[in-house]
Amino acid sequence: MPFSDGLADFRSDTVTRPTPAMYQAMAEAELGDDVYHDDPTVLALERESAEAVGKEDAVFVPTGTMGNQLSIQLHTNPGEEVISNAASHLRSIERGAASAFAGVAFRSVERPGGQIEPEDVDNAMGMAGFFPRISLLTWENTHNLSGGRVVSFDLMKRTSGVAREHGLKIHLDGARLWNAVAATGIDGPDWGELADTIQFCFSKGLGAPIGSVVCGDSETIAELRYLRGRAGGAMRQAGVVAAAARVGLAERERLAEDHLLGDKLAVGLAERFIGSVDPGAVETNIVNVDFDALGMAWTEVSGRLDGAGIKANGPIGPVWRLVTHRNVDDSDVARLLDILA
Ligand SMILES: Cc1ncc(COP(=O)(O)O)c(C=O)c1O
Structure with a gap:
């Protein structure tokens, strides 16, 4: 429209602006206090989001940037490095947040389309002992700066497999994950298996006004919930916006x-x-x-x-x-x- x-x-x-169905859901949303973890609409959104990518739990955050950056903080220690495609949003468009808040630097991979090959991870890890410790591999799918390209499932699977052999954690910036799903027909839980944390946005093509979510196992999400509070991202009657996000998620096809x-x-x-x-x-x-x-x-x-x-x-x-x-x-x-x- x-x-x-x-x-x-x-x-x-x-x-994109909220649809009439979103406005109606916002007006009728059951509310609580999400800092007390009892806003029923946020809880429903978190449950539906986790299920959509085959994870145990999810935490609602105000922005994709916060979801990405809290995940980096969770998976790393200051002084370490993060493997990322050089043209990733979380490296290049989040205003230096990873170095400012997590104290990490990037081991950047210069390849088109957001790609990272298994050998890139092997090569980076081969320098262990002299170079900064590497703790995290990050993906972005679809890949914004390359023109919404899909990083193929096969490539992500092969490279993530190698990263796991090296003991790395894996974060997927899935701001537009549902575009990758629509383009490939490969569903959320399959992509979900390839990462420990997955951030996706409701405020992009899904059309909701505000919000993102990070999905992962229960322990991971409990820790992210703590970090969200520390970053000032814990909101009170957040069900007002979560209601619109639920409509966007349900209509993702x-x-x-x-x-x-x-x-x-x-x-x-x-x-x-x-x-x-x-x-x-x-x-x-x-x-x-x-x-x-x-x-x-x-x-x-x-x-x-x-x-x-x-x-x-x-x-x-x-x-x-x-x-x-x-x-x-x-x-x-x-x-x-x-x-x-
Ligand atoms: C790939 C990607 N990741 C993360 C973000 C950040 O999302 P937000 O603007 O909600 O912080 C964006 C925003 O455009 C994006 O394109």
Whole structure:
């Protein structure tokens, strides 16, 4: 459903607004005090989230960043290193949180599409004794900066297996895990087996206004609940927002529609601007465009978009990121293509 003001916002799936069903669930939510662990709506959301990824328990947190960073704090000690793809959100877009709060550095793997090969872990661990201790492997799926690419289940399984042999803990930043599920047909519990902690967001394509969850075994989640309180992330009548998150989670299969729209956008751009997009590389709802292939300056493009009531972020280097979600539709994509052409 497009926005009622007619604006088409392609900046991110985070711009999605609550649906009528979400507003109704928020208005009718049974509430308690989540710091006393007795808000029934939060408890229901945590139960449903844990079940969705085959884990024992879950803890509701205000943001994906907090879920990722508390998980890093839990799995590491200051001075240690975390293996991560170089273009991961938790390394590069969380404002240095891992070094500021957990006191860790990253052993970065430079590969496309969020990939980390088993040999990357073996190589990093081969230096034990001289280099900083490594305690954690992190994944991001789908992988935001590479254009919503899915890290294949097979690769994650092989590399996570090697990491476990080395005694590493594994965290999955699944901010868009349900996009990976929709794109592959491989369900949550299968991905869940590949990590000790899994963070996923309700505030992205699922459409809820606020919130994320971290799932894991009971002991892990109890400890994360403690760390959440210490970080100031424990909320009181949080059922108000958890109610909307429950609706988003229950409707997660609809993400496939966002992917279809992403594909239409990619194909439309590729037809109009040769070399701007490889539609085969667009697997989910994020379309990375080679901006130079449009042959226009950003001032020209942004002027046209403004005039047509379309919002988009500017390119970062040559990469122009457009995102489809439940509040844009076919006519918005057609409008965007027309105005560019
Ligand atoms: C892959 C990924 N991880 C984590 C986050 C952080 O989520 P939040 O904005 O809720 O802190 C984002 C946000 O865009 C993201 O794309």
